[in-house]
Amino acid sequence: MKAAVLNAFGETLKIETLPDPTPGAGSVAIDVAAAGVTAYAANVFNGSRNYRLELPAVPGPGGIGRVRSVGPDATRLQPGDWVFCEPTIRARDEASNQILQGWTYRTDAALPLHRLYRNGSYAEQMMVPTENVTRIGEIDPKDAGRWCGLSRLLVPYGGLWAGDLKASETLLVSGATGGFGGAGVAVALAMGAGQVVATGRNAQTLDDLAVRFGPRVVPVPMTGDEAADRGAIAKAAGGPIDMVLDFLPREASLGQVHANLMAVRHGGRIILMGGVRAELGLDYNWLMHGEITMRGVWMYPPQAVPRMVQMVRSGLIDLGQFDLAEFPLDEANAAVAYAAANAGPRQLTVIRPDKG
Numbered sequence: 162m163k164a165a166v167l168n169a170f171g172e173t174l175k176i177e178t179l180p181d182p183t184p185g186a187g188s189v190a191i192d193v194a195a196a197g198v199t200a201y202a203a204n205v206f207n208g209s210r211n212y213r214l215e216l217p218a219v220p221g222p223g224g225i226g227r228v229r230s231v232g233p234d235a236t237r238l239q240p241g242d243w244v245f246c247e248p249t250i251r252a253r254d255e256a257s258n259q260i261l262q263g264w265t266y267r268t269d270a271a272l273p274l275h276r277l278y279r280n281g282s283y284a285e286q287m288m289v290p291t292e293n294v295t296r297i298g299e300i301d302p303k304d305a306g307r308w309c310g311l312s313r314l315l316v317p318y319g320g321l322w323a324g325d326l327k328a329s330e331t332l333l334v335s336g337a338t339g340g341f342g343g344a345g346v347a348v349a350l351a352m353g354a355g356q357v358v359a360t361g362r363n364a365q366t367l368d369d370l371a372v373r374f375g376p377r378v379v380p381v382p383m384t385g386d387e388a389a390d391r392g393a394i395a396k397a398a399g400g401p402i403d404m405v406l407d408f409l410p411r412e413a414s415l416g417q418v419h420a421n422l423m424a425v426r427h428g429g430r431i432i433l434m435g436g437v438r439a440e441l442g443l444d445y446n447w448l449m450h451g452e453i454t455m456r457g458v459w460m461y462p463p464q465a466v467p468r469m470v471q472m473v474r475s476g477l478i479d480l481g482q483f484d485l486a487e488f489p490l491d492e493a494n495a496a497v498a499y500a501a502a503n504a505g506p507r508q509l510t511v512i513r514p515d516k517g
């Protein structure tokens with residue numbers, strides 16, 4: 162099979178011929194149709210993100226494809242099924258040892274898993290643990306790229322799931338102008354949020370969100386002045402904020418983080434999903450007297466996947482919301498560069514290994 166291989170950090174992806182994967186018990190071989198490319202993939206490949214990833218590897222965290230063959234223990238999956246392949250793999254003997262297939266491993270304890278599944282979806286075929294493969298029903302092959310939107314939507318869904326967002330609640334999404342934050346706005350609305358306060362520095366992207374998703378979205382441009390930003394959020398929300406979903410990246414300042422987190426109401430919930438590396442420095446007394454629940458969330462539970470498929474199938478989520486840019490596998494490096502130059506809630510960059 163043909164695959165895009167990263168041989169060393171800082172090198173471009175090389176298109177190489179590798180042996181076809183052969184699934185044993187507990188795994189499935191997939192003919193990959195489409196695989197998403199994140200805005201920060203370039204930084205993973207150039208090494209600046211310092212991701213734990215043993216090389217050489219075929220990158221690519223999950224995607225959409227058809228089952229090619231199944232291991233002897235599969236009970237439902239059939240060759241030809243259209244499926245979503247979920248990249249978060251949890252060790253069967255210790256669920257906290259996790260990797261993202263084709264992307265990174267979290268701790269050394271997860272290395273055996275990474276060594277088995279470090280090759281991901283930027284290839285014509287990949288091997289995936291059986292439990293990471295979810296049937297999505299019949300689709301038109303030309304829509305496979307659009308269905309990669311599931312990967313984008315599922316991440317914030319994991320946070321909203323963990324925070325138990327309820328219909329009619331007010332949610333604040335910080336980093337709403339980014340890929341995952343913007344998806345968080347869409348998912349929260351689909352879950353019945355009464356109001357979504359969307360914050361970010363890019364006023365134009367915020368306005369675009371409000372135009373696309375309607376009056377339940379309240380855009381609040383951030384200036385970087387913490388006090389002013391807190392005031393603007395309070396004024397725009399016009400009432401208590403039940404939950405904050407934070408997707409600020411590692412470049413964000415603590416002032417940016419605080420302005421958003423501290424907007425939460427007494428008894429509210431804060432879900433941290435962004436890339437900030439700093440000590441949070443939140444006031445003990447504010448947390449305690451405010452009876453705030455704060456929780457970090459990485460990715461999403463496996464049960465979220467079929468639910469998200471249903472949200473799409475039922476029309477609650479429109480995959481048409483994405484501006485799709487598709488690249489054949491041979492142009493994987495162009496896809497990575499395009500994704501880096503076109504970050505944002507609308508953009509969805511996809512590699513199509515089924516298109517050569």
Ligand SMILES: NC(=O)c1ccc[n+]([C@@H]2O[C@H](COP(=O)([O-])OP(=O)(O)OC[C@H]3O[C@@H](n4cnc5c(N)ncnc54)[C@H](OP(=O)(O)O)[C@@H]3O)[C@@H](O)[C@H]2O)c1
Nearest residue numbers: 338339340341361362363410412413434435436459460504
């Ligand atoms: N927890 C998880 O499971 C999980 C999963 C995937 C990704 N993540 C993390 O989520 C974060 C967001 O990812 P993404 O793909 O949505 O990123 P992205 O598309 O680059 O969006 C990040 C947003 O942050 C905003 N931002 C605020 N302050 C910034 C600053 N000082 N420098 C640069 N941007 C700034 C930018 O919007 P403005 O310019 O409008 O402010 C940008 O739109 C990443 O850090 C990633 O590691 C977490």
